[in-house]
Amino acid sequence: MTKFLEGLGSKLAERWLALLLVPSLLLMTAAAAGVTLGHRRWHDIDALLDRLDRLAAEPTLRTAGTLIFVVAGLAAVSAGLGLAATALGTAIEQVWLATRPRWLAARRRRRWNAADARFTQALLAAARAEDTPDAKAAADRARALNARRNRIGLVPPVHPFWLGDRIAAVDTRVWETYRLDLATAWPRLWLLQPEDARGELTAARTGLAAATRLLAWAVGYLVIGTVWWPAALIGAVTAATAWRRARIAGAAFAELAESVVDLYGKRLAQELGVPCETRLTRSVGAEITTLLRKQS
DSSP states (O other), X not given: OHHHHHHHHHHHHHHHIIIIIHHHHHHHHHHHHHHHHTTTTTTOHHHHHHHHHHHHTOGGGGSHHHHHHHHHHHXXXXXXXXXXXXXXXXXXHHHHHOOOOHHHHHHHHHHHHHHHHHHHHHHHHHHHXXXXXXXXXXXXXXXXXXXXXXXXXXXXXXSSSHHHHHHHHHHHHHHHHHOOOHHXXXXXXXXXXXXXXXXXXXXXXXXXXXXXXXXXXXXXXXXXXXXXXXXXXXXXXXHHHHHHHHHHHHHHHHHXXXXXXXXHHHHHHXXXXXXXXXXXXXXXXXXXXXXXXXXX
């Protein structure tokens, strides 16, 4: 038990150092530089070094008690900033996955409908052009329009943001294909997965949380940018990086979650005693859904 607690303490310390302490110290450093330099002297390194020298020369900062107090204060502030960034990242994720504002979701739905109509027309044109010299060009156009529609959403959008629709599309696609209620079946599917498959899912989910937390740090730099414009540039670059990472992690998580149903749906049916000889079908999925919902 002692070794376990020591290992747990070291892991928590490493996690706090990586996720909270270092980003917090960087943000506090940028804030101190911004307050000292301002917009007009944004590049005056000499003024910043002079300020540091004057602080170091203060007699009160040379006592052990003061140093301990300063270090403890910095640690407390960094922990508070880290917790605030985590909370803000969670809020950002909830906004991305929400179904409101509805007007924005309706706008994405109209874009998807228009792209779907163009793809349908191109698909019909490709069918008419079959066995003609224009067949390849028509097929390529249909594929390009299909990819353009899928970039908006794999299913008709109901969320204002792409990430919410990409993750929600898993439920829709699983239901339409297998008539399986994924929300009800997921805990059972999770128990059937091997450890490496769970690790892949966990890594993708952790990556999404890390991306939203990075965006929260970007907000901090944008706030500092009101008094020191280089911080706003850092915040903008950080926000763009976080947005890109969130899309990649969200798409990976959704793809892996859907793959779990494709790979372990048959085993779920067998474990529940539902006949499934070849592969998961709509009738089998409907029976599993009824069973797991405890419906008569």
